[in-house]
Amino acid sequence: MKTIMTAASLAGARESRVQTQTAGFAPVLRRDLLCALRDVRRPLGLSTGDLLVLDTLLSFLPCKDPATGRDGPVHAGLMTIIYASNATLCARANGMDERVLRRHVARLVSLGLLSRRDSATGKRFPLRAEGRIRSAFGLDLAPLLCRSAEILELADTRRAEQAEIRALRAEALALRAALLKTPERLSCDQLSDLDALRNTLRRSSLDLGTLRDILDGLSTLAASQPAPMTSSVPTAKESIETEKESAADGQNVRHIETKKIDTFKDQPITPRDVHRSWQSCPNIASFYPQPPTNDSELTETIFNIGSFMGLRTETLVSSLSALGWRKCLVALEYLIEKADQIRNPNGYLRKMVSSATPSGRPALAAV
Numbered sequence: 001m002k003t004i005m006t007a008a009s010l011a012g013a014r015e016s017r018v019q020t021q022t023a024g025f026a027p028v029l030r031r032d033l034l035c036a037l038r039d040v041r042r043p044l045g046l047s048t049g050d051l052l053v054l055d056t057l058l059s060f061l062p063c064k065d066p067a068t069g070r071d072g073p074v075h076a077g078l079m080t081i082i083y084a085s086n087a088t089l090c091a092r093a094n095g096m097d098e099r100v101l102r103r104h105v106a107r108l109v110s111l112g113l114l115s116r117r118d119s120a121t122g123k124r125f126p127l128r129a130e131g132r133i134r135s136a137f138g139l140d141l142a143p144l145l146c147r148s149a150e151i152l153e154l155a156d157t158r159r160a161e162q163a164e165i166r167a168l169r170a171e172a173l174a175l176r177a178a179l180l181k182t183p184e185r186l187s188c189d190q191l192s193d194l195d196a197l198r199n200t201l202r203r204s205s206l207d208l209g210t211l212r213d214i215l216d217g218l219s220t221l222a223a224s225q226p227a228p229m230t231s232s233v234p235t236a237k238e239s240i241e242t243e244k245e246s247a248a249d250g251q252n253v254r255h256i257e258t259k260k261i262d263t264f265k266d267q268p269i270t271p272r273d274v275h276r277s278w279q280s281c282p283n284i285a286s287f288y289p290q291p292p293t294n295d296s297e298l299t300e301t302i303f304n305i306g307s308f309m310g311l312r313t314e315t316l317v318s319s320l321s322a323l324g325w326r327k328c329l330v331a332l333e334y335l336i337e338k339a340d341q342i343r344n345p346n347g348y349l350r351k352m353v354s355s356a357t358p359s360g361r362p363a364l365a366a367v
Contacts, residue, residue, distance in 0.1 A: 028148045033148055036151045043154065081142075083124040114141065161208055169201055170283070172211065173310070204340045277326055277329050299325070309332070311346050311349060322353045334352075
Protein backbone atom coordinates (compact mmCIF):
# COMPACT_ATOMS: atom_id res chain seq x y z
CA MET A 1 0.00 0.00 0.00
CA LYS A 2 1.38 3.33 -1.03
CA THR A 3 1.54 6.11 1.61
CA ILE A 4 0.70 9.62 0.46
CA MET A 5 2.44 12.43 2.36
CA THR A 6 0.64 15.76 2.61
CA ALA A 7 2.39 19.12 2.45
CA ALA A 8 1.70 19.65 6.13
CA SER A 9 3.26 16.35 7.17
CA LEU A 10 6.29 16.97 5.01
CA ALA A 11 6.74 20.30 6.80
CA GLY A 12 6.68 18.60 10.16
CA ALA A 13 3.44 20.09 11.40
CA ARG A 14 2.33 19.50 14.95
CA GLU A 15 -1.27 19.04 13.78
CA SER A 16 -2.17 16.34 11.35
CA ARG A 17 -3.22 19.02 8.92
CA VAL A 18 -3.64 22.76 8.75
CA GLN A 19 -7.17 23.95 8.24
CA THR A 20 -7.75 25.70 4.95
CA GLN A 21 -11.33 26.75 5.66
CA THR A 22 -12.08 29.53 8.09
CA ALA A 23 -15.17 29.30 10.29
CA GLY A 24 -17.97 31.41 8.86
CA PHE A 25 -18.32 35.09 9.75
CA ALA A 26 -20.08 38.04 8.19
CA PRO A 27 -17.94 40.16 5.84
CA VAL A 28 -16.42 43.12 7.66
CA LEU A 29 -14.17 46.02 6.71
CA ARG A 30 -10.84 46.18 8.52
CA ARG A 31 -11.38 49.86 9.28
CA ASP A 32 -14.77 49.22 10.92
CA LEU A 33 -13.40 46.36 12.98
CA LEU A 34 -10.44 48.41 14.21
CA CYS A 35 -12.67 51.36 15.16
CA ALA A 36 -14.92 48.99 17.09
CA LEU A 37 -11.92 47.44 18.86
CA ARG A 38 -10.74 50.89 19.96
CA ASP A 39 -14.16 51.68 21.39
CA VAL A 40 -14.39 48.43 23.36
CA ARG A 41 -10.74 48.02 24.30
CA ARG A 42 -11.47 48.35 28.01
CA PRO A 43 -14.28 45.76 28.18
CA LEU A 44 -12.12 43.37 26.16
CA GLY A 45 -9.03 44.11 28.26
CA LEU A 46 -6.93 45.33 25.33
CA SER A 47 -3.95 47.64 25.73
CA THR A 48 -2.67 50.16 23.19
CA GLY A 49 0.07 47.71 22.20
CA ASP A 50 -2.50 44.94 21.69
CA LEU A 51 -4.44 47.19 19.31
CA LEU A 52 -1.27 48.04 17.40
CA VAL A 53 -0.44 44.34 16.94
CA LEU A 54 -3.99 43.55 15.77
CA ASP A 55 -3.85 46.50 13.36
CA THR A 56 -0.53 45.20 12.01
CA LEU A 57 -1.81 41.64 11.57
CA LEU A 58 -5.01 42.81 9.88
CA SER A 59 -2.96 44.88 7.43
CA PHE A 60 -1.52 41.65 5.98
CA LEU A 61 -4.92 40.26 4.96
CA PRO A 62 -5.22 40.17 1.15
CA CYS A 63 -8.45 42.15 0.86
CA LYS A 64 -7.40 45.12 -1.29
CA ASP A 65 -8.95 45.51 -4.71
CA PRO A 66 -6.00 45.36 -7.16
CA ALA A 67 -7.83 47.60 -9.61
CA THR A 68 -8.79 50.44 -7.26
CA GLY A 69 -6.42 49.86 -4.34
CA ARG A 70 -9.32 50.22 -1.93
CA ASP A 71 -10.05 47.89 0.95
CA GLY A 72 -12.72 45.32 0.34
CA PRO A 73 -14.49 43.46 3.15
CA VAL A 74 -12.72 40.59 4.88
CA HIS A 75 -14.78 37.47 4.24
CA ALA A 76 -14.61 33.80 5.15
CA GLY A 77 -13.11 32.88 1.80
CA LEU A 78 -9.84 34.68 2.54
CA MET A 79 -6.92 32.97 4.21
CA THR A 80 -6.71 34.46 7.71
CA ILE A 81 -3.30 33.05 8.70
CA ILE A 82 -0.47 35.60 8.77
CA TYR A 83 2.89 33.96 8.08
CA ALA A 84 5.09 37.08 8.10
CA SER A 85 8.16 36.83 10.33
CA ASN A 86 8.48 38.64 13.64
CA ALA A 87 11.00 41.03 12.09
CA THR A 88 8.51 41.98 9.37
CA LEU A 89 5.69 42.39 11.91
CA CYS A 90 7.86 44.58 14.15
CA ALA A 91 8.88 46.80 11.24
CA ARG A 92 5.26 47.39 10.29
CA ALA A 93 4.27 47.92 13.94
CA ASN A 94 6.26 51.17 14.13
CA GLY A 95 9.50 49.41 15.03
CA MET A 96 8.12 47.49 18.01
CA ASP A 97 10.67 45.46 19.96
CA GLU A 98 10.43 41.73 19.18
CA ARG A 99 10.12 40.78 22.84
CA VAL A 100 7.23 43.21 23.23
CA LEU A 101 5.59 41.75 20.12
CA ARG A 102 5.80 38.23 21.55
CA ARG A 103 4.20 39.39 24.80
CA HIS A 104 1.30 41.03 22.97
CA VAL A 105 0.78 37.96 20.78
CA ALA A 106 0.69 35.73 23.86
CA ARG A 107 -1.82 38.09 25.46
CA LEU A 108 -4.08 38.12 22.39
CA VAL A 109 -3.99 34.32 22.28
CA SER A 110 -4.99 34.16 25.96
CA LEU A 111 -7.87 36.58 25.28
CA GLY A 112 -9.16 34.32 22.51
CA LEU A 113 -8.63 36.87 19.72
CA LEU A 114 -5.74 35.07 18.04
CA SER A 115 -4.55 31.48 17.61
CA ARG A 116 -1.25 29.92 16.61
CA ARG A 117 -0.72 27.51 13.72
CA ASP A 118 2.77 26.33 14.53
CA SER A 119 5.03 24.12 12.47
CA ALA A 120 7.33 21.66 14.20
CA THR A 121 10.20 24.15 14.00
CA GLY A 122 8.08 27.13 15.05
CA LYS A 123 8.74 28.82 11.70
CA ARG A 124 6.03 30.56 9.75
CA PHE A 125 5.65 29.83 6.06
CA PRO A 126 2.93 29.28 3.46
CA LEU A 127 1.79 25.88 2.20
CA ARG A 128 1.41 25.75 -1.57
CA ALA A 129 -0.50 23.40 -3.79
CA GLU A 130 -0.62 23.60 -7.59
CA GLY A 131 1.34 26.84 -7.47
CA ARG A 132 -1.08 28.59 -5.11
CA ILE A 133 -0.97 29.31 -1.38
CA ARG A 134 -3.64 27.13 0.18
CA SER A 135 -2.80 27.57 3.84
CA ALA A 136 0.09 28.51 6.11
CA PHE A 137 1.77 28.14 9.46
CA GLY A 138 1.59 31.37 11.46
CA LEU A 139 -0.81 33.56 13.44
CA ASP A 140 -4.49 32.98 12.70
CA LEU A 141 -6.94 35.90 12.92
CA ALA A 142 -9.97 33.61 12.58
CA PRO A 143 -10.94 33.87 16.29
CA LEU A 144 -11.07 37.67 16.04
CA LEU A 145 -12.99 37.65 12.77
CA CYS A 146 -15.49 35.10 14.05
CA ARG A 147 -16.25 37.50 16.90
CA SER A 148 -16.44 40.57 14.63
CA ALA A 149 -20.26 40.76 14.73
CA GLU A 150 -20.19 40.57 18.52
CA ILE A 151 -17.48 43.26 18.73
CA LEU A 152 -19.31 45.59 16.33
CA GLU A 153 -22.54 45.23 18.30
CA LEU A 154 -20.72 45.82 21.58
CA ALA A 155 -19.10 48.94 20.11
CA ASP A 156 -22.49 50.33 19.01
CA THR A 157 -23.86 49.73 22.50
CA ARG A 158 -20.78 51.32 24.03
CA ARG A 159 -21.07 54.43 21.83
CA ALA A 160 -24.75 54.86 22.69
CA GLU A 161 -23.93 54.44 26.38
CA GLN A 162 -21.11 57.00 26.20
CA ALA A 163 -23.43 59.49 24.47
CA GLU A 164 -26.00 59.03 27.26
CA ILE A 165 -23.26 59.39 29.88
CA ARG A 166 -22.15 62.69 28.33
CA ALA A 167 -25.73 63.97 28.31
CA LEU A 168 -26.44 62.90 31.91
CA ARG A 169 -23.11 64.30 33.12
CA ALA A 170 -23.84 67.68 31.53
CA GLU A 171 -27.35 67.66 33.01
CA ALA A 172 -25.98 66.82 36.47
CA LEU A 173 -23.35 69.57 36.24
CA ALA A 174 -26.02 72.07 35.20
CA LEU A 175 -28.31 71.07 38.08
CA ARG A 176 -25.41 71.24 40.55
CA ALA A 177 -24.50 74.73 39.31
CA ALA A 178 -28.12 75.85 39.67
CA LEU A 179 -28.23 74.58 43.27
CA LEU A 180 -25.00 76.37 44.16
CA LYS A 181 -26.46 79.69 42.99
CA THR A 182 -28.61 79.77 46.14
CA PRO A 183 -26.23 78.42 48.82
CA GLU A 184 -28.29 80.03 51.59
CA ARG A 185 -30.99 77.41 51.03
CA LEU A 186 -28.58 74.50 51.55
CA SER A 187 -27.20 72.98 54.71
CA CYS A 188 -23.47 72.66 55.38
CA ASP A 189 -23.59 68.93 54.61
CA GLN A 190 -25.42 69.54 51.33
CA LEU A 191 -22.89 72.18 50.29
CA SER A 192 -20.04 69.82 51.16
CA ASP A 193 -21.63 67.01 49.12
CA LEU A 194 -22.14 69.31 46.12
CA ASP A 195 -18.53 70.46 46.34
CA ALA A 196 -17.26 66.85 46.34
CA LEU A 197 -19.65 65.96 43.53
CA ARG A 198 -17.73 68.12 41.04
CA ASN A 199 -14.73 65.78 41.05
CA THR A 200 -16.97 62.72 40.98
CA LEU A 201 -18.75 63.92 37.85
CA ARG A 202 -15.44 64.44 36.06
CA ARG A 203 -14.22 60.86 36.49
CA SER A 204 -13.80 59.10 33.17
CA SER A 205 -14.72 55.79 34.81
CA LEU A 206 -18.17 57.01 35.85
CA ASP A 207 -20.78 54.46 34.78
CA LEU A 208 -24.36 55.00 33.66
CA GLY A 209 -25.97 53.59 36.81
CA THR A 210 -23.95 55.83 39.12
CA LEU A 211 -24.74 58.88 37.00
CA ARG A 212 -28.47 58.15 37.14
CA ASP A 213 -28.30 57.81 40.92
CA ILE A 214 -26.44 61.14 41.16
CA LEU A 215 -28.98 62.87 38.92
CA ASP A 216 -31.87 61.43 40.93
CA GLY A 217 -30.28 62.74 44.13
CA LEU A 218 -29.76 66.20 42.65
CA SER A 219 -33.32 66.29 41.33
CA THR A 220 -34.66 65.34 44.75
CA LEU A 221 -32.56 68.05 46.39
CA ALA A 222 -33.73 70.66 43.88
CA ALA A 223 -37.38 69.66 44.40
CA SER A 224 -37.00 70.04 48.16
CA GLN A 225 -35.98 73.69 47.91
CA PRO A 226 -38.53 76.11 49.40
CA ALA A 227 -38.78 78.24 46.27
CA PRO A 228 -37.87 77.83 42.59
CA MET A 229 -34.33 78.83 41.86
CA THR A 230 -34.03 81.61 39.32
CA SER A 231 -30.98 83.47 38.18
CA SER A 232 -30.50 86.44 35.95
CA VAL A 233 -28.07 85.92 33.13
CA PRO A 234 -26.12 88.99 32.02
CA THR A 235 -25.80 89.74 28.33
CA ALA A 236 -22.52 90.27 26.57
CA LYS A 237 -23.51 93.84 25.67
CA GLU A 238 -23.75 94.80 29.35
CA SER A 239 -20.65 95.71 31.31
CA ILE A 240 -19.83 93.70 34.38
CA GLU A 241 -21.05 95.60 37.42
CA THR A 242 -18.52 97.25 39.67
CA GLU A 243 -17.24 94.84 42.28
CA LYS A 244 -16.66 96.15 45.78
CA GLU A 245 -14.57 94.33 48.33
CA SER A 246 -14.63 95.98 51.71
CA ALA A 247 -12.48 95.23 54.70
CA ALA A 248 -13.97 94.74 58.17
CA ASP A 249 -13.70 98.45 58.96
CA GLY A 250 -15.42 99.43 55.69
CA GLN A 251 -12.52 101.64 54.54
CA ASN A 252 -10.74 99.37 52.04
CA VAL A 253 -12.85 99.43 48.86
CA ARG A 254 -11.63 98.24 45.47
CA HIS A 255 -13.42 99.20 42.24
CA ILE A 256 -13.07 97.08 39.14
CA GLU A 257 -14.21 98.67 35.93
CA THR A 258 -14.62 96.66 32.78
CA LYS A 259 -15.07 97.80 29.25
CA LYS A 260 -18.31 97.37 27.39
CA ILE A 261 -18.20 95.05 24.44
CA ASP A 262 -20.30 94.39 21.38
CA THR A 263 -19.74 90.83 20.21
CA PHE A 264 -21.90 91.31 17.11
CA LYS A 265 -20.23 94.46 15.84
CA ASP A 266 -18.00 92.66 13.31
CA GLN A 267 -19.99 89.42 13.10
CA PRO A 268 -23.69 90.14 12.42
CA ILE A 269 -26.01 87.31 13.33
CA THR A 270 -28.32 85.73 10.77
CA PRO A 271 -30.65 82.73 11.30
CA ARG A 272 -28.78 80.83 8.61
CA ASP A 273 -25.40 81.32 10.33
CA VAL A 274 -26.80 80.30 13.72
CA HIS A 275 -28.46 77.21 12.23
CA ARG A 276 -25.17 76.23 10.60
CA SER A 277 -23.28 76.71 13.88
CA TRP A 278 -25.88 74.62 15.73
CA GLN A 279 -25.37 71.77 13.24
CA SER A 280 -21.62 71.80 13.92
CA CYS A 281 -22.14 71.78 17.72
CA PRO A 282 -24.18 68.63 18.47
CA ASN A 283 -23.61 68.77 22.25
CA ILE A 284 -24.92 72.33 22.50
CA ALA A 285 -27.81 71.47 20.19
CA SER A 286 -28.77 68.57 22.47
CA PHE A 287 -29.47 71.09 25.28
CA TYR A 288 -30.98 73.76 23.02
CA PRO A 289 -32.60 71.98 20.03
CA GLN A 290 -34.06 75.26 18.70
CA PRO A 291 -31.31 77.70 17.61
CA PRO A 292 -31.64 81.31 18.84
CA THR A 293 -33.31 83.74 16.46
CA ASN A 294 -31.61 86.99 17.50
CA ASP A 295 -28.47 88.30 19.17
CA SER A 296 -29.96 88.62 22.68
CA GLU A 297 -31.21 85.02 22.66
CA LEU A 298 -27.87 83.80 21.37
CA THR A 299 -25.93 85.68 24.04
CA GLU A 300 -28.26 84.44 26.78
CA THR A 301 -27.82 80.88 25.53
CA ILE A 302 -24.02 81.21 25.58
CA PHE A 303 -24.08 82.53 29.14
CA ASN A 304 -26.50 79.80 30.24
CA ILE A 305 -24.16 77.15 28.83
CA GLY A 306 -21.23 78.82 30.56
CA SER A 307 -23.03 78.88 33.90
CA PHE A 308 -23.85 75.17 33.59
CA MET A 309 -20.15 74.48 33.13
CA GLY A 310 -19.04 76.70 36.00
CA LEU A 311 -17.45 79.35 33.78
CA ARG A 312 -17.06 82.84 35.20
CA THR A 313 -18.91 85.76 33.68
CA GLU A 314 -15.65 87.66 33.15
CA THR A 315 -14.17 84.72 31.23
CA LEU A 316 -17.22 84.44 28.97
CA VAL A 317 -17.27 88.17 28.27
CA SER A 318 -13.56 88.22 27.38
CA SER A 319 -13.99 85.10 25.22
CA LEU A 320 -16.87 86.63 23.30
CA SER A 321 -14.93 89.86 22.86
CA ALA A 322 -11.79 88.07 21.62
CA LEU A 323 -13.35 85.28 19.55
CA GLY A 324 -16.83 86.42 18.57
CA TRP A 325 -19.96 84.31 19.03
CA ARG A 326 -19.17 81.70 16.33
CA LYS A 327 -15.75 80.68 17.65
CA CYS A 328 -16.92 81.00 21.24
CA LEU A 329 -19.56 78.36 20.47
CA VAL A 330 -16.83 76.13 19.03
CA ALA A 331 -14.81 76.54 22.24
CA LEU A 332 -17.82 75.73 24.45
CA GLU A 333 -18.65 72.68 22.34
CA TYR A 334 -15.08 71.46 22.85
CA LEU A 335 -15.29 71.98 26.62
CA ILE A 336 -18.55 70.00 26.78
CA GLU A 337 -17.06 67.20 24.67
CA LYS A 338 -14.03 66.99 27.00
CA ALA A 339 -15.93 67.66 30.25
CA ASP A 340 -14.76 64.39 31.78
CA GLN A 341 -11.10 65.25 31.11
CA ILE A 342 -10.79 69.01 31.72
CA ARG A 343 -10.58 69.69 35.44
CA ASN A 344 -10.60 73.49 35.24
CA PRO A 345 -12.85 74.57 32.35
CA ASN A 346 -12.61 78.25 33.32
CA GLY A 347 -8.82 78.27 33.15
CA TYR A 348 -8.86 76.08 30.05
CA LEU A 349 -11.13 78.54 28.21
CA ARG A 350 -8.85 81.44 29.16
CA LYS A 351 -5.88 79.49 27.80
CA MET A 352 -7.75 78.74 24.57
CA VAL A 353 -8.46 82.45 24.11
CA SER A 354 -4.89 83.53 24.91
CA SER A 355 -3.43 80.95 22.51
CA ALA A 356 -5.90 81.67 19.71
CA THR A 357 -4.44 81.52 16.22
CA PRO A 358 -3.94 84.76 14.23
CA SER A 359 -7.26 84.10 12.48
CA GLY A 360 -8.99 84.13 15.85
CA ARG A 361 -9.64 80.39 15.99
CA PRO A 362 -9.33 79.01 19.54
CA ALA A 363 -6.51 76.53 20.00
CA LEU A 364 -8.26 73.24 20.83
CA ALA A 365 -5.36 71.48 22.48
CA ALA A 366 -5.46 67.74 23.05
CA VAL A 367 -6.30 66.89 26.63
